[in-house]
Each structure stands twice: as structure tokens, then as C-alpha cells.
Amino acid sequence: MTTSGFQPLDHKRLAPDVMQSRAQALLVEAQQRRSVRHFSSDPIPDGVLDYCIQIAGTAPSGAHKEPWTFVVVTDPAKKKAVREAAEEEERENYSGRMNEEWVKDLERLGTNAEKEFLETAPALIVVMRHAWQVGPDGERQQCYYTQESVGIASGFLLMALHHAGLGTLTHTPSPMGFLTKLLGRPTNEKPYLLIPVGYPSEDCEVPHLTRRSLEQLRIQD
Numbered sequence: 001m002t003t004s005g006f007q008p009l010d011h012k013r014l015a016p017d018v019m020q021s022r023a024q025a026l027l028v029e030a031q032q033r034r035s036v037r038h039f040s041s042d043p044i045p046d047g048v049l050d051y052c053i054q055i056a057g058t059a060p061s062g063a064h065k066e067p068w069t070f071v072v073v074t075d076p077a078k079k080k081a082v083r084e085a086a087e088e089e090e091r092e093n094y095s096g097r098m099n100e101e102w103v104k105d106l107e108r109l110g111t112n113a114e115k116e117f118l119e120t121a122p123a124l125i126v127v128m129r130h131a132w133q134v135g136p137d138g139e140r141q142q143c144y145y146t147q148e149s150v151g152i153a154s155g156f157l158l159m160a161l162h163h164a165g166l167g168t169l170t171h172t173p174s175p176m177g178f179l180t181k182l183l184g185r186p187t188n189e190k191p192y193l194l195i196p197v198g199y200p201s202e203d204c205e206v207p208h209l210t211r212r213s214l215e216q217l218r219i220q221d
């Protein structure tokens with residue numbers, strides 16, 4: 001992290017028609033993003049994840065603290081351990097920790113406590129939120145708006161991975177404290193999202209859903 005003085009902003013205005021076509025093209029792409037729960041085990045081409053993680057790292061953050069770390073898990077034994085621990089939490093979630101309304105809301109997604117994708121997907125990206133940071137002399141440093149900052153960075157990451165042609169799932173087998181321990185991360189890092197990444201399987205199906213229209217999304221004041 002560096003902030004030293006000021007520099008001119010590198011920005012060029014685009015022609016209105018170019019702006020419109022770029023925004024529209026991104027909308028078409030965004031509309032095709034779906035949460036994937038069935039992955040191929042085919043490997044991800046070298047370098048793709050690194051570009052996407054760097055894109056996530058361009059997100060704005062409170063006081064530019066960049067309160068995030070992205071842990072990439074590809075080792076089959078580690079993925080198996082993550083799956084086992086996640087399924088343990090999810091069994092409790094589905095059998096009582098989630099209330100009736102929550103379980104009913106999930107019915108149309110066809111999800112349950114079994115999380116095979118955590119082993120099938122070639123990579124798991126665990127987004128860690130820094131609740132605080134440790135300075136050069138071991139002192140505790142404050143971070144600000146970490147939920148908002150890491151949420152934005154995660155959005156950048158999901159969109160970057162989709163743009164690169166990969167499928168993702170935004171997964172939250174909560175409570176996720178087991179990940180800090182399993183991944184050997186320091187206690188200031190709190191698991192935020194567990195994102196399996198890879199190509200969708202050939203026979204991958206997704207639940208039918210509709211999204212809110214522009215009229216529902218935008219309020220003109």
C-alpha cells in the first residue's frame with residue numbers, strides 16, 4: 001500500500017456511443033453470470049486466477065487499508081478437509097440453525113448440506129477480511145468499513161472470474177471460523193466468502209430465476 005503525494009488522474013473521456021456500447025456489452029456479460037454448483041475438475045489455465053485476484057485488489061477500501069487476502073486452495077487433500085468441515089457446519093444449518101423460512105427460501109435452489117463442489121472445483125478462493133492489521137512493530141492497526149470494502153472486492157473478483165470464462169459459487173458455510181484454522185491464517189483475518197472456481201460441468205444446471213427489471217431497480221428522484 002502506498003500513498004505519497006498526488007499525481008494527475010489518468011482519464012480519457014469516451015464518445016457517448018462508445019460509452020453506451022461498452023456499458024451494454026458489460027450488462028450482457030453480467031446477465032450471463034450464474035452461481036455454479038456443478039464443476040468440471042479441469043484445471044484453470046495458468047495466470048488467470050492471478051489476474052482476477054489483482055482485479056479484486058483494485059477495489060476501493062476504507063482509508064485505503066485494503067483489508068483483504070485471497071487464499072487459493074488447489075491441493076486435493078486441503079479441499080477435502082475444507083469440504084468435510086463445511087459439510088459439518090451445513091448439516092447443523094440445515095437441521096435447525098436456519099429457521100423454517102430460510103430453509104423454505106433455499107428449496108428452489110435445490111441446495112442441501114452436501115458440498116461435492118468443494119472437492120470437484122479445481123480451486124477454492126477463500127476471501128479473508130482483515131478485522132484489523134498488524135503494523136511493522138507488531139502493533140494493532142485499525143481498518144475501516146471492512147465489510148463494505150471486502151464486499152466490493154469480492155464483487156470485482158466474481159465479475160473478473162466470470163469475464164475470464166470461469167464459473168463461481170458465492171458460498172457461506174457459516175460459521176466459517178474453521179477456515180482460519182484450516183488455512184493457517186492469522187486471527188485478524190476473518191473468512192468472508194468461500195468461492196469454488198472452475199469450468200462448469202458439461203451437464204451443469206442452474207435454478208430458473210428472474211432478476212428485477214430496470215423499472216424496479218432504478219428510482220428517479
Ligand SMILES: Cc1cc2nc3c(=O)[nH]c(=O)nc-3n(C[C@H](O)[C@H](O)[C@H](O)COP(=O)(O)O)c2cc1C
Pocket residue numbers: 033034035036037109111169170171172173206209
Ligand atoms: C452473501 C451470499 C452468500 C451465499 N451463500 C450461498 C451458499 O452458502 N450456498 C449456495 O449454494 N449459494 C449461496 N449464494 C448464492 C445465491 O444463492 C445466488 O447468488 C442466488 O440464488 C442468485 O443466483 P445467481 O448467483 O445465479 O444469480 C450466496 C450468495 C451471496 C451473495
